[in-house]
Amino acid sequence: MRGGPVIAVDGPAAAGKGTLARKLAEALELPYLDTGLLYRAVGRLALDAGQDPAQPAQKFAQALTPADMQRKDLRTPEVALAASKVAAQPAVRAALVETQRRFAAERGAVLDGRDIGTAIFPDADVKLFITASPATRALRRFLQSGGNTSAADAQAQLGQMEEALRARDEADASRDSAPMCVADDAYVIETDTLDAQAVLAEALRFARE
């Protein structure tokens, strides 16, 4: 028996999962886990060790500490790509399953990621899949990153970001081990025309159904 509900928030990169999951957790008074940080931390450790993140990385996943997940240097494009490469390895995913399940055991939780509703908690109480077009997501990531540059540079950076997001989504959706996909019983929220408040309202409506 779990001590509270589990809410799965899945979806592609920069769709607004983190923002939504944090607000949902606050509104429902549940603990929140950004599971992407687990994979980012493993990718970071592989890079630090001078290792190609596509090479076996389970030893980093098995030895992961809370401090590794609190590092300030996990939100770079280089680490996102490394995360996606270690995340494609079944042994890395296997090493992180229990950590995620244990997190929700005591009080329930809101977790955001790619496979929460499909692989980690197929029996989650509520499953949300948050998405938006690649152009919208690239723009959000660009604005998050500061976004103060000349118009020509901005255009070039946006194009590169969109390309990187598409490539990572493609890798996340096509890997053999727990690929990113929409659970049959998930509510899909398209966020192109919704701001964070509207996405939260929609998610709460589904959560309370």
Ligand code: CDP
């Ligand atoms: O913030 P963003 O959406 O860009 O990425 P993230 O959620 O921090 O995830 C980084 C990478 O970790 C993803 O591209 C996935 O390859 C991997 N990941 C995963 O495989 N499963 C999860 N539950 C969470 C992240």
